[in-house]
Amino acid sequence: MPIFGKPKYTVVKVSRKKTMPEGLWTKCEDCGEIVYNKVLEENFRVCPKCQYHFILTASQRIALLTDGSSFKAFEDGLRSLDPLKFKGPKGSYPEKLKEDQILTNLEEAALCGRARLEGKKIVLGVTDSRFMMGSMGSVVGEKVTRAIECATAESLPLIIVSGSGGGARMQEGMLSLMQMVKTSAALAKHDDAKLPFISVLTNPTMAGVMASFASLGDVILAEPKALIGFTGPRVIEQTIHQRLPQGFQRSEFLLEHGFVDRVVHRKALKSMLAQLLDYFGGTKGKKS
Amino acid sequence: MAEIWLDFERPIVELERHIEELRIIGTQGEFEVKEEIERLEKKAVKLRKEVYTNLTPWQRVQLSRHPRRPYTLDYIKEITDEFVELHGDRYFGDDAAIVAGLGRMGGRSLIIIGHQKGRSTSEKVERNFGMPHPEGYRKALRVMQMAAKFGKPILSLVDTPGAYPGIGAEERGQAEAIARNLREISILPVPIIVVITGEGGSGGALAIAVGDRVFMMQYAIYSVISPEGCASILWRDAAKASEAAEALKLTARDLLKFGIIDGIIEEPVGGAHRNPGEAARRVKEVVLNSLEDLNPHSPEELVRRRIEKFSKMGVYKE
Known part of the structure; x- marks a missing residue:
């Protein structure tokens, strides 16, 4: 076979993949x-x-963690607006919202409501990382805050399952950043009322979401190998000009460094939450 | 200090220098320069007006990062009669990117915290370009909680590109440190005044920017993400930062409109760096007035109002 030039035979590409329905x-x-x-x-x-x-969708997550059809979403009708008239390189913000609404069948990146978990009354919030990377704009911040306030007002335990690669949503600028304060301040009141908050971190939970409510659980659980942190790994690599170690910013890394209480396999998640709620007196919904 | 001027301020600085030279010549009495000086001064006034009334958001970003801009310790030196710096977070170390301490100002004692950038290269490295690690935020919280213990008001001066994006910062819980600050500062039972003096870089700024009154210097910026970061994500090109700066609505005027801040502190013509003493005097006046305003509120009332203020932030349809 000649080293240079054309080979004397023709390569016929044969797909090794069998066609799959x-x-x-x-x-x-x-x-x-x-x-x-x-x-x-x-x-x-x-x-x-x-x-x-x-990665689970919000409805898959709710089905996984709640009893039967016990989940009742808050009918708040909250919809995002475009206060900045944000001008990006392609497509407007309202267009992107519409796209993701169709894709996810959700109104926004968060879904919150009352539910039962192994019989115990809870307030549950879930973010869906498919909707604009699960990022927090005014509506997500308001939904999460209202969920926290509802739990405080009704003396219910609160569970928030986070999945957000996006953090605070750029398209709403500083209005998004302020949702970090809003949600954290609402949690301060929930905390003051001596009510339990369990934060569940899923792949991925980053930036503004991780630097607010997601980090503030009495107990923090994480699904295995989820990417969790403040700054995205790519930005860190660009800043420090070196490759990040294997497993950096994964659930197990956070467990090792003391920022997560337990890494829990998905199949054990519901029973673990139920067990924790038992300790905190979740059945009566009031400290006992 | 090295001669560092932004492109759009250079013609003004050069004109001012020229006037200054003429003045010196005038004092020597050999030439009649009075008319020429008057002409040039009129020109300078016009030029300043032209440049500074129509600054683009990107020019404001540049001004907020101006290497001559007064930093936290410069303000502290100007506005306080006395300042005792305190160090360390009691867990891991002392972060020089955040300063904290006890100060006296206008007959009051208070706690002052703030980001600190460096001026010379070695100072910049020592201060990590004003980008805190978790221990910086934990130090700030420790000292702020001490303020609450002793019933002292707090002044927070914000000027950071952002929280440091590094391995150690992640290992020690950058996100946790910021989150905890947001929750704990929102319920501190003492008056908190915040002034964004330069760059308000996202969560790294916010972690010490929760307060009863939040002000921005006229040419400061406050943004959910740096224009460069936004440009590289959305435009896939960091060079589009000026477009991103426009889109992000990060100027003081925009943020006052959105109810994110409570007021704007006017800077001396050309920016705080052109007259740092005057800029500091204005900051001091606003801080003292705000403390006076907040004086009648009980601690519970302060916290209630503070949480309510931040709870209202956001724009949506119901």
């Missing part, structure tokens, strides 16, 4: 294993081979 199989984003969808669903959308936790 749509929607029957899913490839694991971490180990590449092809998983039968039915198996994935039965396994709480966790890869049976490497235990990679697929």
